[in-house]
Amino acid sequence: PLKVERPYKERRPLTVAEVQRIIAESTDHYRPIWRALLTTGMRISELASLRFKDVDWDTREFIVRGYTAKNHNERRIPIEDAEVWSDLQHRRASADSREPGKGTTREITAQIAKRFSKEHVYVTMANTPLGNNIQERFYETCARAGVAVEGLEEGQGNAVDIHALRGTFATHAAANGADIAALGEVTGHKDISVLLNHYTKSMAQTKRRAVASLPWLTGTPEAPAATLPIDRHTGVTASRIASQLQAVSDVG
DSSP: OOOOOOOOOOOOOOOHHHHHHHHHHSOTTTHHHHHHHHHHOOOHHHHHHOBGGGEETTTTEEEEOTTTSTTSOOEEEEOOOHHHHHHHHHHHHHGGGOOOOOOSSHHHHHHHHHHOOSSBSSBOTTSSBOOTTHHHHHHHHHHHHTOOOOOSSTTSOOSOSTTHHHHHHHHHHHHTTOOHHHHHHHHTOSSHHHHHHHHGGGGHHHHHHHHHTOTTOOOOSSSSOOOOOOOTTTOOOTHHHHHHHHHHHHHO
16 A cells, blocks of 8 residues: 655644643643643653652652653653642642542443552542543643644644643753753653754744844844843853754764
8 A cells, every 4th residue: 555644743842821821721630740741851651650659759859660661761850840749748648548539330430449549649530540531631721721732734633732741841941051961861862862853943932032132133023022031040041052962963
């Protein structure tokens, strides 16, 4: 049979405003899940597999085990968001009091009871491990938040899905001065060039803002001159990314 060419699915990162709207429009149950994904860069499959034993409570890190990681390499992810950490502590304290949810039929209730878990960190409202319906919950949140998810080309699929939260994490971390090598360790990209090639396409707007930050510009034809975002912790700008890319290129 002839090979059917399909448009390559190219996800886009969310803007800061979109992230804020998604967090604001999330239900109380799913908000901590989106926040954990946005602040760790984990794959949803990795997050769904997390058990309380996979949290290092002393060093404040998530441990992604090799048998759940895509590249089969164990890695540790620092937990730097206060809300994520507070939520984790609450989940650990209340895990023993979890009860299996009830289904609409006796059969579904039995299935829920079979999958019921006190060990998994993030669970459904029925206290079962997260499954495929998490994607639908994310799309519902996007709809309430007014976030467009469609792809740019017909047949491409959605440009924003739950995996796009991983790209959002990496893109904004890099744009705010994160070291690319360290970022690769966090996201689990063994080959840093994969991380660079996959996420730096979104740096076009960062470069535009860098040029537009010049104080003597009178503005652009479309909008007033933008302000270059500077990370409040490090004080670095997009120029940091250029130097990191050059360093990677020099290494080979």
